[in-house]
Amino acid sequence: MLSYPERIGFIIFAIAMLLLTAFGFFQILRAIRRGHGDFPWRQYLGEWKERLKTQVINVGFNFPVFQNRPRVGLLHFMVFAGFSFYLLVNIVDLAEGYVDGFTTLHQGILFAPFVLAADLLSISVLVGMSALLIRRFIVKDKAFNIRENVLLNPKVRAGAIRRDSLIVGLFILVHVGSRWLGRAFALAGSGSGDWFEPTASVVASLFIALNLPHQVYEIGQHVTWFLALGLILAFFPYFVFSKHIHIFFAPINWLVYRDRRLAVTEANNGAGVKHMQDLSWQSILDSYACIMCNRCQDVCPAYAAGTPLSPSALEINKRYWLNENLLSFANGKSSPSLLDMAITQEAVWACTTCGACVEVCPVGNAPMVDIVEIRQMLINQGEPLDTNLQKSLENLGKQGNSFGQSARARAKWTQSLNFKIKDARKEAVEYLWFVGDYASFDGRGQNLSRQVASVFRQAGLDYGILYDAEWNSGNDARRVGEEGLFEQLAEHNIAALDKAKFSEGIITTDPHSMNALRFEYLKLGKQYRVLHYTQVLNQLLDEGKLKLKRQLDYRVTYHDPCYLGRYNRVTAAPRELLQRLGVTLIEMPRHGLGSFCCGAGGGQLWRSELVQDARPSELRIHEALSVLDGKTNEPNLINAANGGNGSNGNSAKNSVPLFVVACPKDVAMFADAVKTSGNEEKIVVKDVIELVVEAMQYPQRYVANQPYRGAEVEAGVARRFP
Ligand code: SF4
Ligand code: SF4
Known part of the structure; x- marks a missing residue:
C-alpha cells in the first residue's frame, strides 16, 4: 500500500522513536x-x-x-481490551503497508474473526475513552481531587495529571479513531461494506452515498495509516514519562x-x-x-x-x-x-x-x-515522638504491656472467675489462649475475657493461658516502626510459648496478636497455628459441645477488624456465628476485606496529639446507622428471609440495633465513638461473645462469682446477666 519513499521515511522515524523510548x-x-x-x-x-x-x-x-468502582472499571476494561488487541492490529496494519498484495479487506472467513474483533474493539476503545475523558473534564469527578493539606508535587497541584490524561486520552482517540476511519475509507474505495466490519461499513456507506472521488479514499487511507501508526511511535518517548x-x-x-x-x-x-x-x-x-x-x-x-x-x-x-x-x-x-x-x-x-x-x-x-x-527511620534517628506514644512504648519495653501495669497483674482478670484457668506453663492443654493486652488490662476487655473463658469452660474446651509470662505480641510496636522493641517482645513470647505445653494451637480474641503470632514471628523463625475465638466457637457448635438455648432477636451490623479480615482473611467465621445466633445481619457498604478501619491500629490508640476533622470510629458509627436506619438501598441481609429468624421478626426491627465487633480494642473504640457522636440511644456496641452468652442463657454466677473491683465491669456484668 505504501510508496517506497513512505516506507523508508517511516522506518527511519520508527528507529529514532524506538531508540529514544528504549x-x-x-x-x-x-x-x-x-x-x-x-x-x-x-x-x-x-x-x-x-x-x-x-x-x-x-x-x-x-x-x-472493577472493585470499588465497577462503572469506571468497565470503561477502563473497554479501553484496555481494545488497546491490547491493537497490538495485533498494528502489526497487521504494518504488514498491509509494507507487503505488496497483502490485505485483510474482503477476505471473507479467512480474516473474519480478526476484522470483526478489530472493528468492534475500536468502538469499545472510542466509547470507553470518551466516557473517561467526560468523567475527568466535564463531570469533574471529585475522586481525582487531593486535599490542600496533603503534600503534593507542585506540578501535580498545578494540573500535570489532568494535562497528561488529556494528552494520552486524545492520543488514544486519534490512534484508534484514525485506524477505524482508515478501514471505512478502504471499504468505500472497494465499493461496498463488509458484514464482518459492521461499524466501519456504516461510515463507508455514507462515503459511498456522498459519491466522493476515488482519490479521496486513497489519500484518506494513507493519512489515517500514518496517523494511526506514526502517532503511536511519536507518542512512545512521551509515554515513558506519562502516567500511562x-x-x-x-x-x-x-x-x-x-x-x-x-x-x-x-x-x-x-x-x-x-x-x-x-x-x-x-x-x-x-x-x-x-x-x-x-x-x-x-x-x-x-x-x-x-x-x-x-x-x-x-x-x-x-x-x-x-x-x-x-x-x-x-x-x-x-x-x-x-x-x-x-x-x-x-x-x-x-x-x-x-x-x-x-x-x-x-x-x-x-x-x-x-x-x-519511614517510621522505622524516624525511630532510629531518635526523632521526638508523641508523648503518649513514647510512654506506651516505654511501658511495652519495661512491663511488656502498653498499660504500664505490672506484668504480674496480667491475669488479674481471672481472679473473679469461680474456676481456675489452667496454667499452660505447668500443665499440658490442647489450646493455648494468647489473651492480649486489651483483653487483659482494659476494664471492658476483661469483662469480655471472662465471658470467653466461661464459654470455653462450659463447652469443655481444654485450654490454658500463659499468665504473667505473656507479653504484648509486638504487632503494633512493629507498625510504629519500633523494630527492636518488636523483636524484644516477640523473643520473650516465643520463649514462653516454647516452654508451654499445648497440642492443637493458639486461640486469641485479639486480631493484632493473631497477626503477629501467625505471620510476624516468622522473622524470628516461628509461625504458629492461630485461631480466632469466633472460629473456635463455630467449631464447638459444630461438635455439639456448645449449645445455644435461644435465638436472638436483634438487628445487627458487623464490623470486620482490619487485622482479622484484611490481614488474616477471617471474615466468614464471625458471620457464621451471628447467623447461628439468629440475629438479622445487615452489612455496611464497607465490609469484609473492604472494611473501614476503627482508627486504632498502627499505634494510633497510643497517640495523644491527633489532629483530625472526624474520628474514623465515629464515621463508622454513622455508616452503621445509615444501614440500620434503613437508609441504604441494598442491604445484604442474612437471616432476613424468615423475619430475622428470631422469635419475633417485628420486635427485631423495633429494638435498638447492635454494632457487633470481634476485637477487644474495637469494643473500646466504638463504645467511645457512640458516646462522642451522641448516638447512645440509637445503637449499642457489643462483642460477639456477649451475644453468644445471651443465647446460651448462661448463669451469671458461673461467670463472675466474685465482684470485680472495677465499677465499670460490675455494671457490665449486671447489665449482661440479669
Ligand atoms: S497506589 Fe496508585 S494505583 Fe494504587 S490505588 Fe493508589 S493511586 Fe491507585
Ligand atoms: S489506607 Fe490505612 S494503611 Fe493505607 S495509608 Fe491509609 S491508614 Fe495507612
Missing part, C-alpha cells in the same frame, strides 16, 4: 534497580502457575479495577507481587528509609505501576479523618520526583529526604496501618509499607 525505559529500569533487595527470580519461577493465574485474573480481566506507563509496569508489578504487608522490616534490615534509594526496588516500581486513581485515598481512614495523609499522593510524589530527576538518580545521585518531597512527617504518623490501601490498589502497590519504613 533509552527512557533503560533509565527507569536503572532507577528501579537502585532500590535495595534481591530479585528472587528462582522463587518467582517456582510459582509460575500462581503468577500466571494472577496475570490472567488481575491483568487480563482487570479484576481489581502503568500499561507496562502494572503487569510487571503483578508478576512480581508478594504480600509486602508481612515484610515491613526488610528495608535496610529495620533501619528504615529516608531517601528514594533506601526503598526496596518493589517500592520504586510501585510508583511506575501507579495509575494515580486515588482508590487508596478513598479507602484511607486517615484521609477520611482530614489528616495530611493520602497514600496516592505518596506514590504520585515519588513518581513525579523520579520523572524530574530520572537521569541523575539512575546515575547514582541521592534523592532528597522522602519527608521533603513525598510525604510529611505528620502524614507518616497518621497511618493506622489498616492495609486498606494495599487491598484496594488495582496494580498491587503497597504505600503503607513505605510509611512504616
Whole structure:
C-alpha cells in the first residue's frame, strides 16, 4: 500500500522513536534497580502457575479495577481490551503497508474473526475513552481531587495529571479513531461494506452515498495509516514519562507481587528509609505501576479523618520526583529526604496501618509499607515522638504491656472467675489462649475475657493461658516502626510459648496478636497455628459441645477488624456465628476485606496529639446507622428471609440495633465513638461473645462469682446477666 519513499521515511522515524523510548525505559529500569533487595527470580519461577493465574485474573480481566468502582472499571476494561488487541492490529496494519498484495479487506472467513474483533474493539476503545475523558473534564469527578493539606508535587497541584490524561486520552482517540476511519475509507474505495466490519461499513456507506472521488479514499487511507501508526511511535518517548506507563509496569508489578504487608522490616534490615534509594526496588516500581486513581485515598481512614495523609499522593510524589530527576538518580545521585518531597512527617504518623490501601490498589502497590519504613527511620534517628506514644512504648519495653501495669497483674482478670484457668506453663492443654493486652488490662476487655473463658469452660474446651509470662505480641510496636522493641517482645513470647505445653494451637480474641503470632514471628523463625475465638466457637457448635438455648432477636451490623479480615482473611467465621445466633445481619457498604478501619491500629490508640476533622470510629458509627436506619438501598441481609429468624421478626426491627465487633480494642473504640457522636440511644456496641452468652442463657454466677473491683465491669456484668 505504501510508496517506497513512505516506507523508508517511516522506518527511519520508527528507529529514532524506538531508540529514544528504549533509552527512557533503560533509565527507569536503572532507577528501579537502585532500590535495595534481591530479585528472587528462582522463587518467582517456582510459582509460575500462581503468577500466571494472577496475570490472567488481575491483568487480563482487570479484576481489581472493577472493585470499588465497577462503572469506571468497565470503561477502563473497554479501553484496555481494545488497546491490547491493537497490538495485533498494528502489526497487521504494518504488514498491509509494507507487503505488496497483502490485505485483510474482503477476505471473507479467512480474516473474519480478526476484522470483526478489530472493528468492534475500536468502538469499545472510542466509547470507553470518551466516557473517561467526560468523567475527568466535564463531570469533574471529585475522586481525582487531593486535599490542600496533603503534600503534593507542585506540578501535580498545578494540573500535570489532568494535562497528561488529556494528552494520552486524545492520543488514544486519534490512534484508534484514525485506524477505524482508515478501514471505512478502504471499504468505500472497494465499493461496498463488509458484514464482518459492521461499524466501519456504516461510515463507508455514507462515503459511498456522498459519491466522493476515488482519490479521496486513497489519500484518506494513507493519512489515517500514518496517523494511526506514526502517532503511536511519536507518542512512545512521551509515554515513558506519562502516567500511562502503568500499561507496562502494572503487569510487571503483578508478576512480581508478594504480600509486602508481612515484610515491613526488610528495608535496610529495620533501619528504615529516608531517601528514594533506601526503598526496596518493589517500592520504586510501585510508583511506575501507579495509575494515580486515588482508590487508596478513598479507602484511607486517615484521609477520611482530614489528616495530611493520602497514600496516592505518596506514590504520585515519588513518581513525579523520579520523572524530574530520572537521569541523575539512575546515575547514582541521592534523592532528597522522602519527608521533603513525598510525604510529611505528620502524614507518616497518621497511618493506622489498616492495609486498606494495599487491598484496594488495582496494580498491587503497597504505600503503607513505605510509611512504616519511614517510621522505622524516624525511630532510629531518635526523632521526638508523641508523648503518649513514647510512654506506651516505654511501658511495652519495661512491663511488656502498653498499660504500664505490672506484668504480674496480667491475669488479674481471672481472679473473679469461680474456676481456675489452667496454667499452660505447668500443665499440658490442647489450646493455648494468647489473651492480649486489651483483653487483659482494659476494664471492658476483661469483662469480655471472662465471658470467653466461661464459654470455653462450659463447652469443655481444654485450654490454658500463659499468665504473667505473656507479653504484648509486638504487632503494633512493629507498625510504629519500633523494630527492636518488636523483636524484644516477640523473643520473650516465643520463649514462653516454647516452654508451654499445648497440642492443637493458639486461640486469641485479639486480631493484632493473631497477626503477629501467625505471620510476624516468622522473622524470628516461628509461625504458629492461630485461631480466632469466633472460629473456635463455630467449631464447638459444630461438635455439639456448645449449645445455644435461644435465638436472638436483634438487628445487627458487623464490623470486620482490619487485622482479622484484611490481614488474616477471617471474615466468614464471625458471620457464621451471628447467623447461628439468629440475629438479622445487615452489612455496611464497607465490609469484609473492604472494611473501614476503627482508627486504632498502627499505634494510633497510643497517640495523644491527633489532629483530625472526624474520628474514623465515629464515621463508622454513622455508616452503621445509615444501614440500620434503613437508609441504604441494598442491604445484604442474612437471616432476613424468615423475619430475622428470631422469635419475633417485628420486635427485631423495633429494638435498638447492635454494632457487633470481634476485637477487644474495637469494643473500646466504638463504645467511645457512640458516646462522642451522641448516638447512645440509637445503637449499642457489643462483642460477639456477649451475644453468644445471651443465647446460651448462661448463669451469671458461673461467670463472675466474685465482684470485680472495677465499677465499670460490675455494671457490665449486671447489665449482661440479669
Ligand atoms: S494503611 Fe490505612 S491508614 Fe495507612 S495509608 Fe493505607 S489506607 Fe491509609
Ligand atoms: S497506589 Fe494504587 S490505588 Fe493508589 S493511586 Fe496508585 S494505583 Fe491507585
